[in-house]
Amino acid sequence: MSTRTIAGKTVQMNDEGFMTNPSEWTREIAAEVAKEEGLPDLNTSHWKVIEFCRSDATSSGKSPTLRRITTATGLSTKEMFALFPKGPAKKVAKISGLGKPEGCV
Amino acid sequence: MKKLLILGAGTAGTMAANRLSRLLDASEWQITIVDQHETHYYQPGYLFIPFGVYGKNDVIKPKRDFMPNGVHLVMSAIEAIEAEQNRVRLANGQTLGYDFLIIATGADIYPKQTPGLGEDEWGKSIQTFYSFEGAVALHEHLKHWPGGRLVLNVVENPIKCPVAPLEFLMLADWFFSEKGMRDKVELIYATPLPGAFTKPKASKMLGHLLTEKGIQVVPEFMIERVDPEAKKIVAYDEQEVSYDLLVSVPLNMGAEVVGKAGLGDELNFVPVDKHTFLSTRFANVFALGDAAAVPASKAGSVAHFAVETFGENFVRYTEGQALKPVFDGHANCFIESGFGKGLLIDFNYDTEPLPGRYPMPGVGPFTLLEESEANHWGKLMFKWMYWHILLKGKELPLPAQMSMVGKWSK
Known part of the structure; x- marks a missing residue:
């Protein structure tokens, strides 16, 4: 476990680049991490997904799977891949300051 | 009389019925178990059928043979679970009330959920070994298959037995080598x-x-559709893989009746506490085995360790005590790797599979995360243990919770 300073804030992060304390997250951090993930401009659709993931994780204690996101937001999997290319659930979890989704065990 | 109702007489349900019938006082409890099929399938055996290692008779036995005396078995499909009213309506017209409900309706494959998969080529150039019928059909297909590109695709996780696809490919390597056509x-x-x-x-x-x-290995391949004419699978990110024979592990989902009852997640698996299996919605509903949405492997060994820790915890709960967080996600899986060898992995929620020896530190006889002949014999022996010990809810001389003894963390 290590710490990292992003967008002027020091946060805890694991080896895979996932934040380990969701309460340290800010929207500025999201924008910065998104940039590193190849998404320089987050639009309203991106934020809709990020906000869903944040609120879902607050109640469930874990990152939602891709299927959970598409079921809840009404976005198709295809649209999710367009918004967050290459592993949407993982990417959005990272940007949202949440742990790696547990979909695969 | 207090009523315990178990839905599903598969691996988890049968083990739970056996264990609880021993732990609960028969003069106070009536245990009923419901299932629609007479036959119990040894699902780990499906893997061996395509290669002719096992035949049909190795993997089927009547469910009734495994029901303990005193447990009432009802053969019927389930029409509806009405958890608010503490009752279950069956397709045969019966309505069963309960004080406690255990959902053990398992997971099944849904090929029609992927466009192009479960259509005209299903059973021809597209096959599966994730069902009894599929495994038998694939055996027939492989007998005369001339060779080419065999692509194994997992549609989406979680799936039953996450190591089975790897085992299938390693056994295929051995099978085609033996046939002189590798x-x-x-x-x-x-x-x-x-x-x-x-x-x-x-x-x-x-x-x-x-x-x-x-x-x-083609990693991060999220399939969107199959193109059965062009014989290729297409991913959401436009990546394509062509095949001559597609062996698919279709989407795995829980029972539809669970979803209809509002008890399931988006895949119809039941959200439960991962240490106790208590439903997050109802204080008298549990889910065991593949039906439960827990971040553990959907595997018989997990169901066994789960039921073993669950039994006494359940009894305590019915006596008004709080449930203890006893289940640690323990899984113990033999991985067949072909040519008479195998591996063994032993892990839980917090500890990933590590190298070492099992179950006796330094001795084994099984080697963890390393190929050996002993592991292969362990895998074959497992079938006997399954029918004779595990299903009957008897204890293995192995701890239900994972142990770090004998493992090397570096």
Whole structure:
């Protein structure tokens, strides 16, 4: 476990680049991490997904799977891949300051 | 009389019925178990059928043979689970009330959920070994298959037995070598995972093993559709993999009746506490085995360890005590790797599979995360243990919770 300073804030992060304390997250951090993930401009659709993931994780204690996101937001999997290319659930979890989704065990 | 109702007489349901019938006082409790099918399938055996190692009779027995005296078995499909009213309506017209409900309705494959998969070519150039019928059909198909590109694709996780796809490919490597046609066969594994397995150390180790055996891994392949005419699978990110024979592990979902009852998640698996199996919605409903939405492997060994820890915890709960967080996600899986060898992995929620010896530290006889002949015999012996010990809810001389003894963490 290590710490990292992003967008002027020091946060805890694991080896895979996932934040380990969701309460340290800010929207500025999201924008910065998104940039590193190849998404320089987050639009309203991106934020809709990020906000869903944040609120879902607050109640469930874990990152939602891709299927959970598409079921809840009404976005198709295809649209999710367009918004967050290459592993949407993982990417959005990272940007949202949440742990790696547990979909695969 | 207090009523315990178990839905599903598969691996978890049968083990729970056996264990609880011993733990609960028969003068106070009436245990009923419901299932629609007479036959119990040894699902781990499906893997061996396509290669002719097991035949049909190795994997089927009547469910009734495994029901303890005093447990009432009802053969019927389930119409509706009405958890608010503490009752279940059956397709045969009966309505069963309960004080406690255990949902053990398992997981099944849904090929029609992927466009192009479960259509005209299903059972021809598209096959599966994730069902009894599928495994038997694939055996017939492989008998006369001339060779080509065999692509194994996992549609989406979680699936039953996450190591089975790897075992299938390693057994295929052995099978085609024995037939003298390995040079005519390409083996490709297209998986949504970033590597061969879900846990980093095992993924690396198993990845190496696949490379040695000439099996190509296509990672992060999230299938969108099959093009059965062009014989290719297409991913959401436009990646394509062509095949001559597609062996599919279709989407795995829980029972539809669970979803209709509002008790399931988006895949119809039941959200429960991962240490106690108590439903997050109802204080008298539990889910065991594949039906439960817990971050543990959907595997018989997990169901066994789960039921073993669940039994006494359940009794305590019915006596008004709080449930203890006893289940640690323990899984113990033999991985058949072909040519008379196998591996063994032992892990839980917090500890990934590590190398070492099992169950006796330094001695084994089984080797963890390393190929050996002993592991292969362990895997074959497991069938006997399943029918004679596990299903009957008897205890193994192994701890239900994972132990670090005998494992090397570095």
